Amino acid sequence: MLLVYTHKITPRLNYIFKHIFVRILQIPVSFTTKVEEFVVHNGPKITYAKSPLGSEFFIRSNDILFEQGINDIDIKVLNWDEVPCFFPAGEFSSIPFDIFAASFYLISRYEEYLPHVRDIHERFPFNESIAFKNGFLEKPVVDIWAFKFLETLKEKFPNYTYKEREFTMISTIDVDIAFSYKNKGILRTFGGFFKDFVQFRFVNIWYRLLTILNLKKDPYNTFSEILKIKKELKLTTLFFFLVGDYTTFDKNISSSNNKYRSLVKSVADYAKIGLHPSYYSHKDAALLKKEKLRLENIINTPVTFSRQHYLRLNIPETYQNLIDLDFEEDYTMGYARTVGFRASTCTPFYFYDLDFEIQTPLKLYAFAFMDGTLKDHLKLTNEESLAKILALKDEVKKVNGTFISLFHNNSLSENDEWKGWSTIYKQMLS
Incomplete structure (x- = not known):
């Protein structure tokens, strides 16, 4: 069991930590706001806050997991090695980005709650997304971030038994x-024949006839x-x-x-x-x-x-x-x-x-x-x-x-x- 110390346990924090730790990394996780409970814990543990308690594994938190409602957040996408990421965590953080806040922003579809112009079918357009604008739409970056984080976690806690999920x-x-062609009713069937005829699709007329007569599948x-x-x-x-x-x-x-x-x-x-x-x-x-x-x-x-x-x-x-x-x-x-x-x-x-x-x-x-x-x-x-x-x-x-x-x-x-x-x-x- 991995223990997370934070100053406040919110629904957002609980949600995204369990997605990354439990569903992606297969690591059970629990939370505490008590320093003494965190100190005596013998297993792997991390601090998610604005400042570390000591020399423990520390991730400097972004505010988004402690907020409520929707705000217009200024996001600048940078690189973690060669992987796009955002919400930098500063030099004292064990990893350079707050991947939990960034993952929550993407998975909750936060950006789809913000004002945007919908397409002809009233859908959120892909070219409005932060993933498309920054060239990472074709990469599951939340999962990639999770496994990059796991590499650092293993260095800190090499004796913990880590499980692997299967593709x-x-x-x-x-x-x-x-x-x-079949089972369309009389009107739609004749309409189909007529449309094929006026568009000179004579092969379609032949196939349509054979199918309706059960001579072709x-x-x-x-x-x-x-x-x-x-x-x-x-x-x-x-x-x-x-x-x-x-x-x-x-x-x-x-x-x-x-x-x-x-x-x-x-x-x-x-x-x-x-x-x-x-x-x-x-x-x-x-x-x-x-x-x-x-x-x-x-x-x-x-x-x-x-x-x-x-x-x-x-x-x-x-x-x-x-x-x-x-x-x-x-x-x-x-x-x-x-x-x-x-x-x-x-x-x-x-x-x-x-x-x-x-x-x-x-x-x-x-x-x-x-x-x-x-x-x-x-x-x-x-x-x-x-x-x-x-x-x-x-x-x-x-x-x-x-x-x-x-x-x-x-x-x-x-x-x-x-x-x-x-x-x-x-x-x-x-």
């Missing part, structure tokens, strides 16, 4: 549109292949199904369609199913509840995790709504228009609500990239996309973190638009 992968599949029906890979690799694979009503941005099959319900049930027999809340649900608790109940009615099991459609995330409101409806996990933390680590960590963490200054029970899983981001927004070739994916995976492996990918069932369809992407998926997992 893990989670494959997540968003099901925005379950079928390309629907190209978006890649679920059996994904489940086969899951079984072969013993891989954690999560599916997020959209069951919202049809809108401009929500174009899946109706949740009352028997074929669609059958598909969801069959996937649920082999993998965990989460909710993909519809476009307009991110600030609408009633709509979110309606869709949660709808999916639970299909799979006859409580739905406990989610990822917002279009990655629409309004912090803290979206998370507060999820908590109120007993969701336990959310996988929305990431950017639609670029890759990288939105919260600068590859370790799942609990949402800290800055409105109420509490750690909530909602666990957040940040993904590293989305398939469409690489192809459509960054305009990368297949080779460049795979290289970028493997580079991100390598960053996570260096710190034995959790590498989370975001694919869609249609991106593995091997149709013209996604030719070669099933191979990319397999190579990523190998």
Whole structure:
């Protein structure tokens, strides 16, 4: 057990110290404000305050963990060796930066509470983030800082037994549109034929006809292949199904369609199913509840995790709504228009609500990239996309973190638009 002496134990301090020590470094930690208790402790111990008590392991604290509410903080990013960091701790500190304050700023998404201009889908833009502006968005710096800190800690306490966590992968599949041609209803089917005709996509007309006549498999029906890979690799694979009503941005099959319900049930027999809340649900608790109940009615099991459609995330409101409806996990933390680590960590963490200054029970899983981001927004070739994916995976492996990918069932369809992407998926997992 590592003991931390500080002049005041706050919810922020307790939250971020436990994230770094317990979840990243696998070190149990406790706190004290009593000097005599700190002095007699025989195990590893550190002081987190403005000044040291003596010659102990000391980190000079920034004020952010002892404050409440949101302030406009002036941040200057410097280098710790070759790793970007901020909140310098001064020459008497055992490490040059207050990584706990810096980690709290990034993981709490403090900057997303500050005034900013949202994008067309009301999302926090990646280019507004401190990580993008300072070139460390593609590195899980919170985890990197933690392990650099651990090196110094081991020098001070070499006899303590340190554990190592294992690298893990989670494959997540968003099901925005379950079928390309089938089960669309008469109006949408004829509309599809008409659109293909006026755009001279005669091959599509032929494929659409063969699929509707059950002479060809629907190209978006890649679920059996994904489940086969899951079984072969013993891989954690999560599916997020959209069951919202049809809108401009929500174009899946109706949740009352028997074929669609059958598909969801069959996937649920082999993998965990989460909710993909519809476009307009991110600030609408009633709509979110309606869709949660709808999916639970299909799979006859409580739905406990989610990822917002279009990655629409309004912090803290979206998370507060999820908590109120007993969701336990959310996988929305990431950017639609670029890759990288939105919260600068590859370790799942609990949402800290800055409105109420509490750690909530909602666990957040940040993904590293989305398939469409690489192809459509960054305009990368297949080779460049795979290289970028493997580079991100390598960053996570260096710190034995959790590498989370975001694919869609249609991106593995091997149709013209996604030719070669099933191979990319397999190579990523190998």
